[in-house]
Amino acid sequence: MAKLGLIFGDQLNLDHAVLAALDPSKDRLLMGELADEASYVDHHIQKIMLVFSAMRHFARELNEQGWRLDYHRFAAGSEIRSFTDLLRAGLEGRDIDEVVVSWPGEWRVLEQVRAWERELGVPVTVLPDTRFLCPLEDFEGWAKGRKQLRMELFYRQMRRKTGYLMDGDEPVDGQWNFDKDNRKRWPGEPAPPEPMHFQPDEVVQEVVGDLAGVIEGFGEAEGFDWPVTRAQARRALTHFIDKALPLFGDYQDAMHDEQDYLFHSRISSSLNLGLLSVGEACDAAESAWRSGSAPINAVEGFIRQIIGWREYVRGIYWMKMPDYAERNALGNDQPLPGWYWTGRTRMHCLRSTIEATRRNGYAHHIQRLMVTGNFALLLGVIPKEICDWYLAVYTDAYDWVELPNTLGMVMHADDGLLASKPYAASGKYIDRMSNYCKGCAYSVKETVGEQACPFNALYWDFLIRHRERFEANHRMRMMYRNVDRKSSEEVEAIQARARWIKGNIEAV
Ligand SMILES: Cc1cc2nc3c(=O)[nH]c(=O)nc-3n(C[C@H](O)[C@H](O)[C@H](O)COP(=O)(O)OP(=O)(O)OC[C@H]3O[C@@H](n4cnc5c(N)ncnc54)[C@H](O)[C@@H]3O)c2cc1C
Structure with missing residues (x-):
C-alpha cells in the first residue's frame, strides 16, 4: 500500500508539505497539465506558457531527486481534463491507500478535492499550503470578533510575528x-534598471509547440521572458534587490507610458508559483536595508506588500468564499467594455496599460488599481466581468489573490470589508502620477464636453450616485464637500456626460 501525492501546478517548491509527508521509496507523485485549468478563463498565453514550463522543470527536479512521478503533458483532445480525471487515471491499477494534497489556491479546485473521497472512494488528506507565513486558522483567529479587518493592523501583527524590520517590540526607525x-511622480530619471530577461529555453519552446493551434489565449506570446525555474527566479530577485529596490519606494505609485516596470520587482509570478519563497524575498530586502544599500521607505514598502497585503488578501479569500465572489454591494450593472481586451480606446492611460498588459502579462499595482480598476469602478462594471478579466490577463493571477484585490479593493463590491473607502479618483490623480495625460486625445482639465477626460464626469457621477452610502464616511467628507460646491446645472451636465459615456462606451 502506498500514498499518492498530487502536486498542483502553482505549488512548485521542494519544501512542499506533500513531499515532506511522503516517502520517495514507496509513495508516488502525480502532476498534470490540464485543459480545464488552461481554459477556465481566457488566460494570457504567457501565463499558460509560464505555468506549464515551470511545471515541466519542476517535474525534472523531482525525478532527479528520485521521486516516482506520473506527469500528464497537455495534449489536445485528451480525456484527462480536470484534477479529478487526473487522479482517477493515477489511481487506476495501483494499490493506493491515501491521496495527499496541499491546500489549493482556488475555491473551485478545493470543491473538486472535497468530492474525491465520495467520487473516487479513496481517503484524502489536505495539508496546509506552506508557501504562506500566516496559516488560515491564524488569520481567522486574528479576524474573529473584529468589527473591521484593516490590513494595517494585520500587517503590524505579521511584523511582530516574523520579526521583519523590528527592534524588539518596536518597528525600526520608530514607524510602522x-x-x-512613496508617492512620487517619476520625472524621467534616474533610468529604471533593464528588467532581467530569460530567453525561452527548450522547455518553453516545447510548451509553445504543444499549445500551437489548440490554445490561443489573450495577449502576445512573443517577448516571453519570465523565470521558469527556481534558479532563474532567485537571479531575478537578486537583480531587483541590487538594482531597483533602492528606488522602489519613491516611485512605487508612479506610472509612465514608456516604462512598463519602473522600479517594481516582477516577482509575483514566481512567488505565486512557489519558485520563490516569501521568506527569501523579505530576508533579501531586509539585508539590503541593514547593509545600507536600500532606504527604509523602499524596504518597508516592499515587505508590507508581501507579509501584509499578500497574506491578508489570501486570509480574506478563504474566510469569505464562496459567497464573496457573488458580492455586488454597489449594484453595478454595466458590462465590461470590449476594449479592455484590445486596448482600442482613445484614453491614453487605459490604452497604454492594456497594450502593455497584452505585451507582458503584467501591469504594476497602481496601473491595476488606479487605471483599469478605477475606470471599472467609476463606470459601474459588473464585478464578475471585471474579476474574470483580471484573472485572465496577468501571469501572476490566481483566484485567492486576484479576487479580493479586484472585488474588494478595486470595486468595493464587498461593502468595504477590505478597503475603508473606494479608491475612486478623477483624471487629476492619473495626471499627477504619470505622463499619460500629455499624450491623450482627451483633456484632463475638462469635466464636460466632447474633449473632457471620461474619468472626470464618471468620478463626480459615481460620488453623486452613491451619496447615501458614502457621505457619512469620514474619509470621503472632503469629496462630498467638493460635490456640494457644484451648482445644479453643473451636476446635470456631469450626469448627462456620464450617461453619454455609458451609452457610447465602445467609442470612448
Ligand atoms: C485589481 C488588482 C488585481 C490584482 N491581481 C493580482 C493577482 O492576480 N496576482 C498577484 O500576485 N497580485 C495581484 N495584484 C497585486 C499587485 O498588483 C501585484 O502583486 C503586483 O503588481 C505584481 O507586480 P510586482 O511583482 O512587480 O510587484 P511589486 O510592486 O514589486 O510588489 C512586490 C510583491 O508584493 C506583493 N503584492 C503587492 N501588492 C499586493 C496586493 N495588493 N496583493 C497581493 N500581493 C501584493 C506581490 O507578491 C508582489 O510581487 C492585484 C492588484 C489589483 C489592484
Whole structure:
C-alpha cells in the first residue's frame, strides 16, 4: 500500500508539505497539465506558457531527486481534463491507500478535492499550503470578533510575528509604515534598471509547440521572458534587490507610458508559483536595508506588500468564499467594455496599460488599481466581468489573490470589508502620477464636453450616485464637500456626460 501525492501546478517548491509527508521509496507523485485549468478563463498565453514550463522543470527536479512521478503533458483532445480525471487515471491499477494534497489556491479546485473521497472512494488528506507565513486558522483567529479587518493592523501583527524590520517590540526607525514617502511622480530619471530577461529555453519552446493551434489565449506570446525555474527566479530577485529596490519606494505609485516596470520587482509570478519563497524575498530586502544599500521607505514598502497585503488578501479569500465572489454591494450593472481586451480606446492611460498588459502579462499595482480598476469602478462594471478579466490577463493571477484585490479593493463590491473607502479618483490623480495625460486625445482639465477626460464626469457621477452610502464616511467628507460646491446645472451636465459615456462606451 502506498500514498499518492498530487502536486498542483502553482505549488512548485521542494519544501512542499506533500513531499515532506511522503516517502520517495514507496509513495508516488502525480502532476498534470490540464485543459480545464488552461481554459477556465481566457488566460494570457504567457501565463499558460509560464505555468506549464515551470511545471515541466519542476517535474525534472523531482525525478532527479528520485521521486516516482506520473506527469500528464497537455495534449489536445485528451480525456484527462480536470484534477479529478487526473487522479482517477493515477489511481487506476495501483494499490493506493491515501491521496495527499496541499491546500489549493482556488475555491473551485478545493470543491473538486472535497468530492474525491465520495467520487473516487479513496481517503484524502489536505495539508496546509506552506508557501504562506500566516496559516488560515491564524488569520481567522486574528479576524474573529473584529468589527473591521484593516490590513494595517494585520500587517503590524505579521511584523511582530516574523520579526521583519523590528527592534524588539518596536518597528525600526520608530514607524510602522512609510507609505507617505512613496508617492512620487517619476520625472524621467534616474533610468529604471533593464528588467532581467530569460530567453525561452527548450522547455518553453516545447510548451509553445504543444499549445500551437489548440490554445490561443489573450495577449502576445512573443517577448516571453519570465523565470521558469527556481534558479532563474532567485537571479531575478537578486537583480531587483541590487538594482531597483533602492528606488522602489519613491516611485512605487508612479506610472509612465514608456516604462512598463519602473522600479517594481516582477516577482509575483514566481512567488505565486512557489519558485520563490516569501521568506527569501523579505530576508533579501531586509539585508539590503541593514547593509545600507536600500532606504527604509523602499524596504518597508516592499515587505508590507508581501507579509501584509499578500497574506491578508489570501486570509480574506478563504474566510469569505464562496459567497464573496457573488458580492455586488454597489449594484453595478454595466458590462465590461470590449476594449479592455484590445486596448482600442482613445484614453491614453487605459490604452497604454492594456497594450502593455497584452505585451507582458503584467501591469504594476497602481496601473491595476488606479487605471483599469478605477475606470471599472467609476463606470459601474459588473464585478464578475471585471474579476474574470483580471484573472485572465496577468501571469501572476490566481483566484485567492486576484479576487479580493479586484472585488474588494478595486470595486468595493464587498461593502468595504477590505478597503475603508473606494479608491475612486478623477483624471487629476492619473495626471499627477504619470505622463499619460500629455499624450491623450482627451483633456484632463475638462469635466464636460466632447474633449473632457471620461474619468472626470464618471468620478463626480459615481460620488453623486452613491451619496447615501458614502457621505457619512469620514474619509470621503472632503469629496462630498467638493460635490456640494457644484451648482445644479453643473451636476446635470456631469450626469448627462456620464450617461453619454455609458451609452457610447465602445467609442470612448
Ligand atoms: C485589481 C488588482 C488585481 C490584482 N491581481 C493580482 C493577482 O492576480 N496576482 C498577484 O500576485 N497580485 C495581484 N495584484 C497585486 C499587485 O498588483 C501585484 O502583486 C503586483 O503588481 C505584481 O507586480 P510586482 O511583482 O512587480 O510587484 P511589486 O510592486 O514589486 O510588489 C512586490 C510583491 O508584493 C506583493 N503584492 C503587492 N501588492 C499586493 C496586493 N495588493 N496583493 C497581493 N500581493 C501584493 C506581490 O507578491 C508582489 O510581487 C492585484 C492588484 C489589483 C489592484
